[in-house]
Amino acid sequence: xxxxxxxxxxxxxxxxxxxxxxxxxxxxxxxxxxxxxxxxxxxxxxxxxxxxxxxxxxxxxxxxxxxxxxxxxxxxxxxxxxxxxxxxxxxxxxxxxxxxxxxxxxxxxxxxxxxxxxxxxxxxxxxxxxxxxxxxxxxxxxxxxxxxxxxxxxxxxxxxxxxxxxxxxxxxxxxxxxxxxxxxxxxxxxxxxxxxxxxxxxxxxxxxxxxxxxxxxxxxxxxxxxxxxxxxxxxxxxxxxxxxxxxxxxxxxxxxxxxxxxxxxxxxxxxxxxxxxxxxxxxxxxxxxxxxxxxxxxxxxxxxxxxxxxxxxxxxxxxxxxxxxxxxxxxxxxxxxxxxxxxxxxxxxxxxxxxxxxxxxxxxxxxxxxxx
Numbered sequence: 370x371x372x373x374x375x376x377x378x379x380x381x382x383x384x385x386x387x388x389x390x391x392x393x394x395x396x397x398x399x400x401x402x403x404x405x406x407x408x409x410x411x412x413x414x415x416x417x418x419x420x421x422x423x424x425x426x427x428x429x430x431x432x433x434x435x436x437x438x439x440x441x442x443x444x445x446x447x448x449x450x451x452x453x454x455x456x457x458x459x460x461x462x463x464x465x466x467x468x469x470x471x472x473x474x475x476x477x478x479x480x481x482x483x484x485x486x487x488x489x490x491x492x493x494x495x496x497x498x499x500x501x502x503x504x505x506x507x508x509x510x511x512x513x514x515x516x517x518x519x520x521x522x523x524x525x526x527x528x529x530x531x532x533x534x535x536x537x538x539x540x541x542x543x544x545x546x547x548x549x550x551x552x553x554x555x556x557x558x559x560x561x562x563x564x565x566x567x568x569x570x571x572x573x574x575x576x577x578x579x580x581x582x583x584x585x586x587x588x589x590x591x592x593x594x595x596x597x598x599x600x601x602x603x604x605x606x607x608x609x610x611x612x613x614x615x616x617x618x619x620x621x622x623x624x625x626x627x628x629x630x631x632x633x634x635x636x637x638x639x640x641x642x643x644x645x646x647x648x649x650x651x652x653x654x655x656x657x658x659x660x661x662x663x664x665x666x667x668x669x670x671x672x673x674x675x676x677x678x679x680x681x682x683x684x685x686x687x688x689x690x691x692x693x694x695x696x697x698x699x700x701x702x703x704x705x706x707x708x709x710x711x712x713x714x715x716x717x718x719x720x721x722x723x724x725x726x727x728x729x730x731x732x733x734x735x736x737x738x739x740x741x
Contacts, residue, residue, distance in 0.1 A: 385439060386435075388435050388557070392651075402617075408439060413445075431533050433533075440531075446475075447475040450462050456481075463491065472502050476507070477509075478508045482512045486516055487516075488519070493712040500529070506533070510569075513542065519704065519709060522551060528553050536560075542570070548560070548577075549576050550579075554584070559588045564591065573603070574604075575602075575603070579613070580612050590621065604635040608644040614645070618663065628658055631652070631662075634664050637666070646667060675688055700713040
């Protein structure tokens, strides 16, 4: 009796080279200018695809055109949400991404003049099988609009996730963004904001954890095009084990944006012996009447802090884990609805244990939401 070996079909893949690039680059030998990703390629020939209005194609995204093109080719459909002028959308726009299923999601949100909206991206993974998921979010905020964006990424060590955001802000638009990168074998996060209107403002707060052999790649770009714009970028995170992290943060003060001010600062806590940390803050300036500053603080828990906590019965490792706990607690508290809350809690369970995660969970009641 003859036997034949049966091979499991392997999905086609494509390499996305040099993505998550900043506007200005440094020496290639530093290996901090970009990241190259291998992603699946599914043929959708013959499918009927709903595309976003053409206006969204002009919105710059953080991970760049290659990732945008890949997402739009792989997503089953694009989702368009419009918030009418001078209204307050009570329920958040929820973008739920199942990393276990390798979901790829394309979303466009139009927030009309004077309107208020909250957008939530929740990435949840529990599987130990490799997969690639992605979310592409493009937002147009018209004059006087107020937009809050909360991103919670909770993939597993076996999974890869691509998170790309692009926002266009008109006169007096206010953009508040909270990003929580809580885990994933490879996580690439790109954010770009174009402050095109006068007095437009963006406040970006990013918190991250990378541990084990995880890779985290972040690219933040804010272009201050309009007069009297404001940009505040704050990043902080914890690196453990043999994690690798690269962060590129660019404030671009464009000619014509007189009176604008931009600030960027990162704080990194290193608690692993084999961590690789790369940070590249950049300010580009083509205007005289502007102000910009940036900085990065990288360190470990001080001997004095360790001694203080050891005197109170904590080991060095337990003391260091307090900072990780604080990060998860912040993510859980600021998750405004069920799916983002679930993503943060599940990842906290995986990293800190169920008892600690549920301690955070007590007393926090996320708003039940509708994906609309």
